[in-house]
Amino acid sequence: MGLGPAILTIFAFMVIPIFILGVFSFMPADPYGGVDKGFSYEAWVQLFFERDLDDSLIFDPVYLQIIFRSIVLAVLATITTLAVGFPVAWYIVQQPAKKRELLLFLVTIPFWTNLLIRAYAWILILGKNGMIEKPLYGLGIIDESLELMYGNLAIGLGLVYSYIPLMILPIYASLEKLDFGLIEAAHDLYAKRYSVIRKIVIPLCLPGIIAGCILVFVLSLGDFISPSILGGGKKMMLSNLIQFQFSSARNWPFGGALTMLLLIMVGIGSFFYIRVLGKREEIK
Amino acid sequence: MKNLSSKRKSINWLKIFSNTFFVYLYAPIAVLIIYSFNDNRIAQVWTAFSTKWYLKAFNNEDIQRAIINSLKVAGVATIVATLFATMAALVLSSKRFRGHGISNAIISLPLLVPEIATAVATLSFFAAIEFPLGLTSIIIAHIVFCIPFAFMPIRARLSGMDQTLQEAGRDLYANEWQVFWHVTFPLLKPGILAGAILSFIISIDDFIISLMVAGAGATTLPLYIYSMIRLGVSPEINAVSTVLFCISVTAIIAYWLVSKQNEEKVHVH
Amino acid sequence: MNDINAISVKNVEKIYGGGKQAVTALKDIHLEIRDREFFTLLGPSGCGKTTLLRLIAGFEQPNQGEILLFGDHLEGLEPYQRPVNTVFQSYSLFPHMTIAENISFGLKMQGKMQKEISSTVAEMLELVKMAEYGERMPNQLSGGQQQRIALARALAPRPKVLLLDEPLSALDLKLRQAMRHELKRLQRDTGITFVFVTHDQEEAMSMSDRIAVMSQGSIQQLDAPETIYERPCNEFVANFIGDVNLIDASVSEFQPGKLVCQWAGSQVVAANTATTADLSSENRVRLAVRPEKLRLVTKDQGQTNAQVTESMYMGTDRYITVTCDHGENLEVRVQNSDVSGEVIQEGDTVGVFIPELSAVALTDQQSGLS
Numbered sequence: 053m054g055l056g057p058a059i060l061t062i063f064a065f066m067v068i069p070i071f072i073l074g075v076f077s078f079m080p081a082d083p084y085g086g087v088d089k090g091f092s093y094e095a096w097v098q099l100f101f102e103r104d105l106d107d108s109l110i111f112d113p114v115y116l117q118i119i120f121r122s123i124v125l126a127v128l129a130t131i132t133t134l135a136v137g138f139p140v141a142w143y144i145v146q147q148p149a150k151k152r153e154l155l156l157f158l159v160t161i162p163f164w165t166n167l168l169i170r171a172y173a174w175i176l177i178l179g180k181n182g183m184i185e186k187p188l189y190g191l192g193i194i195d196e197s198l199e200l201m202y203g204n205l206a207i208g209l210g211l212v213y214s215y216i217p218l219m220i221l222p223i224y225a226s227l228e229k230l231d232f233g234l235i236e237a238a239h240d241l242y243a244k245r246y247s248v249i250r251k252i253v254i255p256l257c258l259p260g261i262i263a264g265c266i267l268v269f270v271l272s273l274g275d276f277i278s279p280s281i282l283g284g285g286k287k288m289m290l291s292n293l294i295q296f297q298f299s300s301a302r303n304w305p306f307g308g309a310l311t312m313l314l315l316i317m318v319g320i321g322s323f324f325y326i327r328v329l330g331k332r333e334e335i336k
Numbered sequence: 337m338k339n340l341s342s343k344r345k346s347i348n349w350l351k352i353f354s355n356t357f358f359v360y361l362y363a364p365i366a367v368l369i370i371y372s373f374n375d376n377r378i379a380q381v382w383t384a385f386s387t388k389w390y391l392k393a394f395n396n397e398d399i400q401r402a403i404i405n406s407l408k409v410a411g412v413a414t415i416v417a418t419l420f421a422t423m424a425a426l427v428l429s430s431k432r433f434r435g436h437g438i439s440n441a442i443i444s445l446p447l448l449v450p451e452i453a454t455a456v457a458t459l460s461f462f463a464a465i466e467f468p469l470g471l472t473s474i475i476i477a478h479i480v481f482c483i484p485f486a487f488m489p490i491r492a493r494l495s496g497m498d499q500t501l502q503e504a505g506r507d508l509y510a511n512e513w514q515v516f517w518h519v520t521f522p523l524l525k526p527g528i529l530a531g532a533i534l535s536f537i538i539s540i541d542d543f544i545i546s547l548m549v550a551g552a553g554a555t556t557l558p559l560y561i562y563s564m565i566r567l568g569v570s571p572e573i574n575a576v577s578t579v580l581f582c583i584s585v586t587a588i589i590a591y592w593l594v595s596k597q598n599e600e601k602v603h604v605h
Numbered sequence: 606m607n608d609i610n611a612i613s614v615k616n617v618e619k620i621y622g623g624g625k626q627a628v629t630a631l632k633d634i635h636l637e638i639r640d641r642e643f644f645t646l647l648g649p650s651g652c653g654k655t656t657l658l659r660l661i662a663g664f665e666q667p668n669q670g671e672i673l674l675f676g677d678h679l680e681g682l683e684p685y686q687r688p689v690n691t692v693f694q695s696y697s698l699f700p701h702m703t704i705a706e707n708i709s710f711g712l713k714m715q716g717k718m719q720k721e722i723s724s725t726v727a728e729m730l731e732l733v734k735m736a737e738y739g740e741r742m743p744n745q746l747s748g749g750q751q752q753r754i755a756l757a758r759a760l761a762p763r764p765k766v767l768l769l770d771e772p773l774s775a776l777d778l779k780l781r782q783a784m785r786h787e788l789k790r791l792q793r794d795t796g797i798t799f800v801f802v803t804h805d806q807e808e809a810m811s812m813s814d815r816i817a818v819m820s821q822g823s824i825q826q827l828d829a830p831e832t833i834y835e836r837p838c839n840e841f842v843a844n845f846i847g848d849v850n851l852i853d854a855s856v857s858e859f860q861p862g863k864l865v866c867q868w869a870g871s872q873v874v875a876a877n878t879a880t881t882a883d884l885s886s887e888n889r890v891r892l893a894v895r896p897e898k899l900r901l902v903t904k905d906q907g908q909t910n911a912q913v914t915e916s917m918y919m920g921t922d923r924y925i926t927v928t929c930d931h932g933e934n935l936e937v938r939v940q941n942s943d944v945s946g947e948v949i950q951e952g953d954t955v956g957v958f959i960p961e962l963s964a965v966a967l968t969d970q971q972s973g974l975s
């Protein structure tokens with residue numbers, strides 16, 4: 053059957069691997085990378101506790117902090133992309149057809165280009181002696197580096213820059229279906245521009261907003277490039293921590309446990325995303 | 337009328353905001369490209385126009401190898417993923433059957449799983465079955481996540497296709513195979529092309545998954561760029577990045593043109 | 606002329622889906638379509654016309670019964686194995702082929718020689734008066750032109766029967782009327798049996814040799830257009846084709862071809878196609894009278910008197926509604942050929958006269974006759 057190859061490929065090289073990773077998280081780590089035979093829930097314990105010299109468990113929030121930071125950064129990135137993306141989508145939808153098409157295309161181009169390069173480009177701007185600092189030095193406003201790079205700010209900026217197209221596109225899609233007659237009707241009823249947006253536009257394109265938020269949140273949560281390029285590896289996010297376990301730290305079971313945690317969070321997000329999409333279909 | 341004229345006088349904040357946004361979206365890329373033509377070795381200090389970093393990059397054997405690896409991976413992954421996706425789309429669009437929904441879900445799974453999870457899961461899998469890491473392992477991983485990207489435009493094209501065209505073919509003495517060859521396939525071709533372009537873009541840009549499943553000597557272009565970035569800012573990175581950026585943009589423009597043509601051709605009336 | 610029927614449909618039933626969602630689209634269909642006939646399937650939306658065509662073309666299989674093409678069983682033959690072609694409602698021209706390629710498609714698939722193909726294509730383009738359009742693409746043609754090409758494409762392989770599913774429904778009124786003549790001419794010139802589907806009664810009347818009126822999956826009446834109009838067999842057919850007055854009468858005498866009835870206290874002689882009358886239980890019968898067959902006469906000269914409640918001027922006709930003394934409403938159509946200037950006004954009292962044999966007894970089961 054024609055379906056076979058696609059389904060089998062994804063099943064064999066994605067579904068089974070995730071399952072295997074889950075199994076790995078319950079096995080002892082091999083200090084040379086990989087796992088040893090046997091059963092162990094050490095990796096899951098490690099999420100919360102540290103083993104003291106006498107083998108007693110001490111609560112250790114260091115990993116939870118990283119997970120917490122990932123969530124906070126993802127939420128902030130989502131809020132920022134929404135705050136910026138909504139007006140932009142609103143602007144695009146009001147343009148004449150030709151211009152609308154062009155602007156949309158301009159929004160999509162960065163989405164299809166390499167994230168690595170786009171993050172790197174920000175180093176040129178934010179970095180020491182970058183496009184921001186240099187003129188400030190020249191004007192004598194600052195005399196030492198602003199240290200814009202390698203912090204939460206730079207990571208957050210990278211997340212927003214990476215994923216804002218995914219906020220604009222679904223919002224645009226729902227705005228486009230909006231009946232502009234409704235807006236005119238509202239204006240006709242003496243509603244001010246602001247209240248038209250609040251009372252009519254936002255409620256009607258809520259599915260698009262929710263879809264955009266979930267997409268940006270899920271992708272930001274699992275983002276690897278912004279923290280490792282713009283965070284300089286100092287401020288880790290969940291992905292960096294995972295990647296670290298599979299490389300230098302050689303603790304695959306712990307990496308597996310972290311991945312499972314990420315997958316659960318993303319799974320919840322995706323569940324809501326599909327629900328929202330389903331609702332949208334129903335409305336149609 | 338009054339409303340209109342007063343609107344014209346007041347400052348259009350929305351427009352200013354949006355234009356600023358587009359500047360924000362493209363300024364970093366513009367800076368990257370401009371400084372790739374900078375003669376100065378210190379990337380942020382502009383001295384004169386020069387293409388020497390491009391020449392230098394292209395004469396770098398490691399970069400040459402990385403580009404060739406990237407093209408090999410993207411080429412093979414694109415062909416296989418597009419073939420698989422086309423076959424799946426043809427089945428999924430023809431009739432509803434048991435397992436229809438679950439098949440669709442499995443095909444879109446790679447879109448939902450975060451890349452880092454895919455990366456480490458694939459790595460664990462290859463370790464578990466003791467599959468050697470190298471170009472082959474990268475290609476397999478790429479095929480997996482390229483399938484849904486190839487699938488989407490093909491599926492869209494098929495569902496927009498007038499089913500009676502196939503019936504017209506059968507009515508006019510073409511058997512199943514001839515109908516596929518003379519009617520379905522020619523009409524599907526732009527969709528297949530669009531799917532292949534998306535696969536190619538996604539594959540050539542991939543970084544994290546390649547990072548985890550690449551063995552020694554299987555460095556792709558994004559992996560090479562990453563290793564350079566870790567050493568610090570340099571005009572050579574700008575040049576290589578610009579090249580990669582141009583490949584993506586060329587492909588996305590090609591995709592756009594193809595899908596525009598799609599829209600025009602499906603509907604006769 | 607061939608004695609064998611072009612198409613025989615025997616005892617065919619078609620059910621879509623299964624279980625609770627099963628839809629019976631056709632039930633117990635019997636049909637004989639003669640060679641070289643312009644045959645029309647007429648009926649309201651959803652009555653199963655398309656389904657019947659698709660069964661003949663081979664896109665669907667009947668659940669029961671069989672279909673014969675010039676005496677040959679079609680069962681088990683794929684659409685591409687049946688010498689029958691279809692003109693689709695949406696034309697379905699291949700958008701990636703030129704007009705000439707579209708027309709030659711069937712011939713190529715049949716494995717005809719290139720020489721024969723090109724001459725047939727030219728001939729077909731000539732036939733539909735589109736000779737200069739061979740190299741155009743379908744999207745460069747107007748709706749009416751696409752329609753002609755769809756016809757040419759289906760005719761090119763010289764099918765034994767041509768099936769047309771509402772081919773004119775996408776055209777505007779003017780074009781539709783012009784295409785009626787065109788279709789009739791094509792049918793005459795090619796001598797191919799046409800099975801034409803429509804829900805437009807005027808279209809059916811003007812073109813067909815015979816019409817099968819369908820409703821809810823079964824054939825209500827199969828006759829020549831005149832018979833269908835003049836002698837509808839049941840209420841559905843009477844109502845579906847043209848306007849009609851339905852009146853209830855009691856039978857007083859049964860004669861071959863005639864029925865003497867009592868209506869409004871007077872006698873009406875109605876046409877009757879049934880051969881026997883089952884008057885034992887009920888002797889009531891329902892009569893159908895076309896509005897133009899009714900006469901308005903001076904008071905007390907008709908079967909009953911009536912009051913004019915509405916009189917509408919329509920150009921060639923005047924549409925008049927009258928209420929009979931016993932309460933029944935009737936529609937009457939009076940030709941506008943009177944030059945005396947006397948006009949029937951609302952509120953006038955007139956006599957209603959039903960001439961002999963202008964009413965028809967509806968002879969299907971419900972009316973008590975068979």
Ligand SMILES: Nc1ncnc2c1ncn2[C@@H]1O[C@H](COP(=O)(O)OP(=O)(O)OP(=O)(O)O)[C@@H](O)[C@H]1O
Pocket residue numbers: 621622628629630648649650651652653654655656657804
């Ligand atoms: N593929 C199908 N699956 C299920 N039911 C169907 C299918 N095709 C048709 N039907 C049902 O069968 C019945 C007859 O449909 P058909 O298309 O033959 O009607 P039609 O007379 O051609 O109507 P129209 O004038 O609207 O084209 C309808 O009730 C329709 O809903």
Ligand SMILES: [Mg+2]
Pocket residue numbers: 654655656770
């Ligand atoms: Mg129909």
